[in-house]
Amino acid sequence: MIQIAVLGYGTVGSGVVEVINTNHSSINKKAGEEINIKYVLDLRDFPGDPIQEKIVHDFDVILNDPEIKIVVEVMGGVEPAYTFTKKALLAGKSVCTSNKELVARHGAELLEIARERNINYLFEASCGGGIPIIRPLNSSLTADEIDEITGILNGTTNYILTEMAEKGSDFADVLKEAQNLGYAERNPEADVEGYDACRKIAILSSLAFGRQVDYEDIYTEGISKITATDIKYAKAMGQMIKLLAVSRKVDGSFYAMVSPVLVGPSDPLYSVNGVFNAIFVHGNVLGDAMFYGSGAGKLPTASAVVADVVDEARHLNRSIMAFWSSKKLELTDISNSSRKFFVRVKGTPETELAKVQEVFGNVQPVVVADVDGEFGFVTEVMTEAEYKAKAESFGEVLGMIRVRRVED
């Protein structure tokens, strides 16, 4: 029997208990031994809940119990999760987590401690919720050199953008509705401004490229400025607006960014709707691949956490995760990265197109039936720096959204 402890009996923690109870016999079979939850750490008590008999309020009870081989950290936030995780690893206990803040900030260090002790620090649930992506990156895509990861990594923003596209509503209205449905937090900033997606792409990039990508270095732009008018243009062009977290290797340099992007129907990310997430990966021999599923939610996230528990149970004295050096990967500024840009300007093509073409070259106007006094156009491929210079030289630009594929 393998004794485990769960830190935090919130949404994910109670999901972990539920998953282990629900699929007890198949999980034990796959782990090779019975998995038993001995302790649940929480500040609260849960009288009447069967979990109450396992509740402890003091982490040291868990730390000092030599029977505990695996610690499931699902508290969220950097502290005290970081201190508890480090102590557990130093005491020779494997740890798994859904905590993206902690992994993005201290993943390399915690992995190194685990490796030195022949134990494991796993974090499948930290990116993409239930979608298997960390383990495939670590143990399936090993024949490839990964040159691109592009993810729809935040369910809240994807839900909002999908609703805006389907109903033509404005951002603020859909956000309010999403908050009422529980799909968005009361304080939605971390989601809608792209910070959550930023941490996740930092983790995925660090793993794929083998070196520490600091999330503070990643250019991040959220969806709060996307309007119903932008959505109308996207529709007129047959495209969808998605919040994409991108990390690419171009000519030996790496860049990463989070921003709204126009995606066309030939792209597998185009039809990833609602609260679903997906991670597109390009390998130099594999070509395109994509992993799709529930990016959040109690049970899908718990499914990924418990899969890590099973993997740690199978590898109690063997380190299986690797290739994330604490040596920092220097990202290049995005200003040298190239793409097309969709731009909105005031006026009508009749009066303004000549001026637009003088600055942006031979672009074609995009006009939307019920949007007056403005029009849009898609530029040729250019760098961010070139776009910025042209936009400044042009004068007032009503809005700009990047375009994902050169061919779109």
Place this chain on the structure above:
Amino acid sequence: MIQIAVLGYGTVGSGVVEVINTNHSSINKKAGEEINIKYVLDLRDFPGDPIQEKIVHDFDVILNDPEIKIVVEVMGGVEPAYTFTKKALLAGKSVCTSNKELVARHGAELLEIARERNINYLFEASCGGGIPIIRPLNSSLTADEIDEITGILNGTTNYILTEMAEKGSDFADVLKEAQNLGYAERNPEADVEGYDACRKIAILSSLAFGRQVDYEDIYTEGISKITATDIKYAKAMGQMIKLLAVSRKVDGSFYAMVSPVLVGPSDPLYSVNGVFNAIFVHGNVLGDAMFYGSGAGKLPTASAVVADVVDEARHLNRSIMAFWSSKKLELTDISNSSRKFFVRVKGTPETELAKVQEVFGNVQPVVVADVDGEFGFVTEVMTEAEYKAKAESFGEVLGMIRVRRVED
């Protein structure tokens, strides 16, 4: 240094050599040791090719060389691949393969031999080409009980159906074009009649459900009877026709089938086009997930084979694949499985709808502008047996295609 041997220098075999050469340093880093190809077994010689110095014609050279720790079997077909694989495993050499015929037929036995010897028999490339699906099923989705796997598992048929949908062409014309482009074999039967997809779903089902699913037991229907008229109806209904390989657990029983199916736009499989493959998985706690990528092709397939080589190099004396018992899983007859059916009949709604509704209930006619003398309709949910009885009682049915989702 880990010495390996490659059996067969055809498309996949030469791809394996190319991938190992191309990504040599990153592969060695991930394997933890240098991977070196010592032998390539082929009946032919390749004068002038750098591979020539590694070519051997006699398998016993490989079998009797104790330096060889990993054998890559990419010959295809059951014999002599089966004999070579069994001998290699019995001699304590791990084997990996892209050979779906062999894995579908003898996978359970070969896995058992590998497990007894603490070595590995891996076959990531046997299903879905480069898409990581075997390893995720084996080591990522371990917290779940899988109750559905539905795959677009054959690139040739998906290419043909996509072209038919885009160009409105007939099956025979697109097949001819696909053959000229090298996307279809001169003898296309294994692909277009669904036999290839059938073997792959047998492998995936055996792994997901833990017991041997015999491919001979799987109801299999190909795409050769799909016409340009069927495609017109699908378009009129906003759907795509896909060749789906399905395996489901319903009320404790399992059934599996391969057939053309109508898929609606809310389904993640809807936009899997061209030669791409995808595998949809439903777990009881994870919910929906999908794995997408290149289902065939020299380098994507070789990418999956080489990832197996890396995994075997990491686990030279440790069995990592499991949960496929040779005990047979009895599939239930599909006649009790339920769905909606799209049906085409002669006549016009004006003259025939009353007769149709008498047999099939209150269905609504689907009429396509330039298709005369017939119309279609979608039934309510019913079992295959009920549908069959109704169709027989009705009389002449021009065509029937199953519908994937109850809601579509």
